[in-house]
Amino acid sequence: MHGFAGQILWVDLTRGTIRAETITRAMAKMYVGGRGLGAKLLWDLARNDVDPLGPENPLIIMTGTLGGTFAPNSGRMSIVCKSPATGLYLKTSVGAHMAPELKYAGYDGLVFTGQSEEPVYLWIDDDHVELRGAAHMWGKDTRTTDRLIKEEIGDDQIKILQIGPAGENGVKFASVMSSIYRAAGRGGAGAVMGSKNLKAIAVRGTGDVTIANPDVFQKVALAARRALREDEYCWTRSFKFGTAQGLLGANEAGTLPHRNFQDGYTPNGYKLSGEYVSDKYARPEGCSACVLHCGRFSVVKEGLHQGTYTAGPEYETLASLGSKCDITDVPAVIKGNELCNILGMDTISAGSMVSFAMECFEKGILTEEDTDGLDLSWGNGAAMLKLLEMMAYREGLGDLLAEGAKIASERLGQGAEKFAVQAKGLEQSMV
Numbered sequence: 001m002h003g004f005a006g007q008i009l010w011v012d013l014t015r016g017t018i019r020a021e022t023i024t025r026a027m028a029k030m031y032v033g034g035r036g037l038g039a040k041l042l043w044d045l046a047r048n049d050v051d052p053l054g055p056e057n058p059l060i061i062m063t064g065t066l067g068g069t070f071a072p073n074s075g076r077m078s079i080v081c082k083s084p085a086t087g088l089y090l091k092t093s094v095g096a097h098m099a100p101e102l103k104y105a106g107y108d109g110l111v112f113t114g115q116s117e118e119p120v121y122l123w124i125d126d127d128h129v130e131l132r133g134a135a136h137m138w139g140k141d142t143r144t145t146d147r148l149i150k151e152e153i154g155d156d157q158i159k160i161l162q163i164g165p166a167g168e169n170g171v172k173f174a175s176v177m178s179s180i181y182r183a184a185g186r187g188g189a190g191a192v193m194g195s196k197n198l199k200a201i202a203v204r205g206t207g208d209v210t211i212a213n214p215d216v217f218q219k220v221a222l223a224a225r226r227a228l229r230e231d232e233y234c235w236t237r238s239f240k241f242g243t244a245q246g247l248l249g250a251n252e253a254g255t256l257p258h259r260n261f262q263d264g265y266t267p268n269g270y271k272l273s274g275e276y277v278s279d280k281y282a283r284p285e286g287c288s289a290c291v292l293h294c295g296r297f298s299v300v301k302e303g304l305h306q307g308t309y310t311a312g313p314e315y316e317t318l319a320s321l322g323s324k325c326d327i328t329d330v331p332a333v334i335k336g337n338e339l340c341n342i343l344g345m346d347t348i349s350a351g352s353m354v355s356f357a358m359e360c361f362e363k364g365i366l367t368e369e370d371t372d373g374l375d376l377s378w379g380n381g382a383a384m385l386k387l388l389e390m391m392a393y394r395e396g397l398g399d400l401l402a403e404g405a406k407i408a409s410e411r412l413g414q415g416a417e418k419f420a421v422q423a424k425g426l427e428q429s430m431v
Contacts, residue, residue, distance in 0.1 A: 009107050009129065011122060013196050014055060014114030018129050023108060034062030034109065035091055038080030041111060042089065052084040052188070053170060053195040055115035061102075061161070061201070062110075068103030068209035071221045072228055075099050075288030077178075084188035085172045085349070085404050086425040094161075094176065094184035095287030095295075101159040104205025112196060121149065121162075121200040126207065134199035139165060141342040142180045149202050162200035163190045164344025166392040170194060172404040173349030173427070177341065181297075181311030182287070185346030187426060228291040238294045239284055241274030243315040248273035250431075257324045257430050259378055260355035261421050266323040271330055277313065281334060285311060298334045305331040310338035313347070319430035320351025325358060325384055332381030336388055343392035352427035353391060353401040353408070354384050359419045365412055372396045 006023045023037070031040045038060045045058045059081050066074035077099035083090035102110070105126050119134040132152075137145045142164045150156045159179065167174035167190030174190030175183040184190075211217045228234050237245040250256040251269035258266045270276055281300060286293035300308040313321070313333055321336040322328060340347045360366040361376035368375065374383050374397070390398025400408050405427050409420035421428045 007107050008109045008111055009124070011110065011112045011131070012114050013112055013116040013120070013131075013198060016116070016131055018131070020107070032065060034064045034067075034078040035080070035093075037109065038062040038078050038091060039089070042080050042082070045111075045113070046082050050082055052082045052087060053191060055113075055196070057082045057192055057195075059112040059189070059192050059196060059198070060109065061112075063099040063103055063108050067108075068100040069211065069217070069221065070225075070289055071217075072225045072289060072291045073287075075290060077102070077184075079176055079184045079189045081189055081192045083426070084170070084191045086187065088424060090187035090189060092176075092184040092186045092189050094178045094182050095290070096159075096179035096182035097288045098159045098161050098178045098201075098203065100288045101203045101205045103209050104207045105203055106205070106207055110201065112193075112198060115195065116197040119197045119199050121198070121202060123153070124201070124203045124205075126205060137199050138168060141165065142177045142344060143342050145200060146180050149200060153202060153204075155204060158202050158204045160200055160202050162344075163193045163198075164342060164392070166344040166402075167191055167194035168199075169392065169394050169402070171345060171391060171394070171402040172407075172425075173346040173353075173402075175340075175344050175346050177344050181341050182295075183341065183344075183346065185348065188346075190344050225291050234292055238292045241278050242282070242284065242294045242296045244272070244274030244277060244296075244313070244318050245315075246274075247315055247318060248275060251323070257319055259326050260324055260352075260359040260419060261428075262359070266326065266328065268328045269323055271328045272318040272322045272333070274315075277318070277330060281330065298337070300331045300334055303331055305335040308335045308338050310334065310341050312341070313337040316430050317347040317351070320348050321354070321384060322351075324351055324355040324430070326378035327381045327384060328379075329381045332385065336381075336385055339385060339388045339392075343389070345388070345392055348429055349404065349427040350388055350391060352405060352421065354387050356405050356408070356416075356419055356421070357387065357397065357401060360412065360416055363415075363419070365414045365416050366397070370397060 050056045119138040120131045121134045175185040254264040282296035282298040284293040285295040285297045322333045405420035405422040406425040409416040
């Protein structure tokens with residue numbers, strides 16, 4: 001199997017069996033790319049009445065057609081399943097370095113079916129593949145799990161895809177995390193992974209990807225990379241300020257979500273801008289084969305949240321944990337980003353649930369009796385951070401909010417549905 005592209009690894013977690021299956025040329029041509037193949041497989045495997053958190057819901061992880069090559073920005077992968085948030089088709093994607101590593105091990109994708117009786121992780125070492133016990137990692141955050149697996153394998157260069165406590169606890173917006181800080185966040189794929197008692201996937205690949213016509217491919221790929229590097233907007237805006245490069249303009253135009261979409265302007269919102277964050281806290285960071293390096297890595301070096309470090313925050317995170325909650329304390333937002341990453345939660349939905357709770361608190365639907373004394377007034381960064389932890393561990397009010405805006409608002413009643421900004425169970429993004 002080693003070094004041979006065009007294979008999917010099938011893992012039956014109920015039986016503990018693993019097999020490789022070759023992708024036919026006809027199937028590869030008909031369903032181009034990881035997203036297409038993932039959708040086809042989900043259609044074949046999951047009935048309409050499948051419980052998203054039941055063993056019949058497959059978890060499908062697919063690399064892109066160009067993954068493992070130096071084609072620009074080709075290092076992403078798609079995760080496909082039935083969404084716990086919507087009960088519908090879900091495709092969520094993630095970057096970092098797992099996709100090429102999986103290709104170098106000889107696989108285009110993974111399909112997990114069934115449910116393990118005990119927590120496990122999958123170890124892929126080229127053509128050696130096995131399930132290993134993960135009970136000692138269950139309940140651990142993503143940083144700790146990353147360290148434990150690398151120590152166990154004896155290799156700190158392996159690539160890891162994993163869930164945090166939020167995925168284990170079935171939070172409807174739990175993420176699947178890659179390299180600790182990159183998230184396949186939307187729709188609750190992390191909860192699906194947790195329902196299967198699958199803690200992580202660790203990969204070491206030492207093969208390569210064969211190109212049919214390497215001379216032509218090299219010419220085209222280099223031209224594409226050069227065009228991106230020479231594009232003034234990409235280089236002067238995306239590289240310098242990341243995805244948050246448009247936040248300042250959005251605030252000035254009145255389109256930056258503020259106080260759970262009550263309006264579009266945040267006083268002192270400039271502190272959340274890519275320019276401000278990059279100047280004081282962040283440096284550029286890119287995924288595999290990336291030219292733009294639009295990601296950030298942030299460190300807080302002083303103050304209340306000194307010692308906080310994490311990838312991001314991206315535009316969506318700065319808006320969801322920041323302006324949407326009327327919080328412009330950037331270190332608090334970076335801390336919230338860190339918590340979401342190590343606990344394994346989508347920052348968009350997590351921030352949306354905090355701002356939803358804050359509006360319900362403002363309107364009197366939630367009181368301090370409901371929040372165990374937590375003051376959910378707008379702008380309270382400490383309360384935002386506490387609520388994130390409560391959601392990940394399903395503690396107190398966090399247990400309700402972990403169900404997502406649609407279910408939480410229906411259970412609260414009292415008109416709370418008016419403040420639940422969602423569609424079919426998925427919280428609205430910030431743009």
